[in-house]
Amino acid sequence: MSQYESARAAFADWGVETETAIERLKDIAISVHCWQGDDVVGFEAKSGASGGGIQATGNYPGRARTPDELRADLDFAFSRIPGRHRLNLHAMYMDTDESPDRDAIEYRHFTPWVDWARDSGLGLDFNPTFFAHAKADDNLTLAHPDAGIRDFWIEHGRRTREIAARMGAELGSPCVNNIWVPDGMKDHPIDRMAARQRLQSSLDAILADPQDRANMLDAVESKLFGIGVEAFTVGSHEFYLGYATRRGTLLCLDMGHFHPTENIADKLSSVALSVDEILLHVSRPMRWDSDHVILQSDDILAMAQELVACDLLGRTHIGLDFFDATISRTAAWVIGTRNMQKALLRALLLPMDTLKGAENALDFSRRFMLTEELKDLPYGAVWAEFCARMEVPVGQALIADLDRYQDSVAGRG
Ligand SMILES: C[C@H](O)[C@H](O)[C@@H](O)C(=O)CO
Numbered sequence: 001m002s003q004y005e006s007a008r009a010a011f012a013d014w015g016v017e018t019e020t021a022i023e024r025l026k027d028i029a030i031s032v033h034c035w036q037g038d039d040v041v042g043f044e045a046k047s048g049a050s051g052g053g054i055q056a057t058g059n060y061p062g063r064a065r066t067p068d069e070l071r072a073d074l075d076f077a078f079s080r081i082p083g084r085h086r087l088n089l090h091a092m093y094m095d096t097d098e099s100p101d102r103d104a105i106e107y108r109h110f111t112p113w114v115d116w117a118r119d120s121g122l123g124l125d126f127n128p129t130f131f132a133h134a135k136a137d138d139n140l141t142l143a144h145p146d147a148g149i150r151d152f153w154i155e156h157g158r159r160t161r162e163i164a165a166r167m168g169a170e171l172g173s174p175c176v177n178n179i180w181v182p183d184g185m186k187d188h189p190i191d192r193m194a195a196r197q198r199l200q201s202s203l204d205a206i207l208a209d210p211q212d213r214a215n216m217l218d219a220v221e222s223k224l225f226g227i228g229v230e231a232f233t234v235g236s237h238e239f240y241l242g243y244a245t246r247r248g249t250l251l252c253l254d255m256g257h258f259h260p261t262e263n264i265a266d267k268l269s270s271v272a273l274s275v276d277e278i279l280l281h282v283s284r285p286m287r288w289d290s291d292h293v294i295l296q297s298d299d300i301l302a303m304a305q306e307l308v309a310c311d312l313l314g315r316t317h318i319g320l321d322f323f324d325a326t327i328s329r330t331a332a333w334v335i336g337t338r339n340m341q342k343a344l345l346r347a348l349l350l351p352m353d354t355l356k357g358a359e360n361a362l363d364f365s366r367r368f369m370l371t372e373e374l375k376d377l378p379y380g381a382v383w384a385e386f387c388a389r390m391e392v393p394v395g396q397a398l399i400a401d402l403d404r405y406q407d408s409v410a411g412r413g
């Protein structure tokens, strides 16, 4: 009997069909973020420090310096991640000989990405870039007291929605356009309300034109604090939860954007009662929003378990948001994305009816015994079978591939 056949029998003993779990996992597209490949630098003529409190640390060799290098790295990464997925592109990753400012970007500045995505069978998601720009140096953009600066960023936001809609139409899959702004203050503000009113009306202006939801979906992302905006973030969780609920946008929950002791998995069932769809930025905050590459850690397993237990997979867009320049960037993409998939597989392999039955009967002894014994089941054999069917390597063969690719890019200047 093969390892998979014996694992299949072990799960069947608990009433779980491994074939069903594998089929469901195949259908879950992860939105892989472009910015892990180049340390959040982007390809604008004048790219500099990321700003907005975002900073990749490390100088591991092999950073992608051009769109072609980034696409080559992504081709490799996607070839080692089982399944069909999406690329999450920030506006500052335009691919053009022109140098449009943020308020002048157009669809044509991104067509090489769309052509590549189409050829690769990938979906695209998009983000306006409200940081790494002189007009964001005050750490205020859409909430800036200066109407001229607000108008500049409103125009940027409007254009990204048009570009996202066209990307979605071209690829036949709705493009999620996620708005995150760094706006805040280093020290205690006097007039929080005025800043939040400005952010609200700027967002309203950006979202004023209706777009076909078959082509694009709007999302808004909150944050607790960032470097340089320790005292006050205009777009807090409460601000965006209310905004998304009122305006019918997706709510983005970034796992690094809350207090480190908060359980982000616990928030899913709460916000799902108020918003139709959720966007996740799966990340690993190490004491703060450090954006470490995700592990198969309790937080990630809990997030996946909630998505399955609450039946939220159909209305949750799973995006990743981590970056680490101290390790191979392609290895970070591949291992991080596979960790998300492994967490989902583990959740899909749980005998959910049995677990819920124990809980509903208030039989907490049974729930406790079940959850702990289930941890010993052979999840690895099911994962290996899934990878074999999707023609991607596991274990030492994967590590050899990751090493080989890293060696091939290490000479980049
Ligand atoms: C690139 C950023 O990580 C991204 O735009 C945003 O999602 C964020 O999380 C900022 O902290």
Ligand SMILES: [Mn+2]
Pocket (backbone or CB within 6 Å): 180, 221, 254, 281, 321
């Ligand atoms: Mn994020």
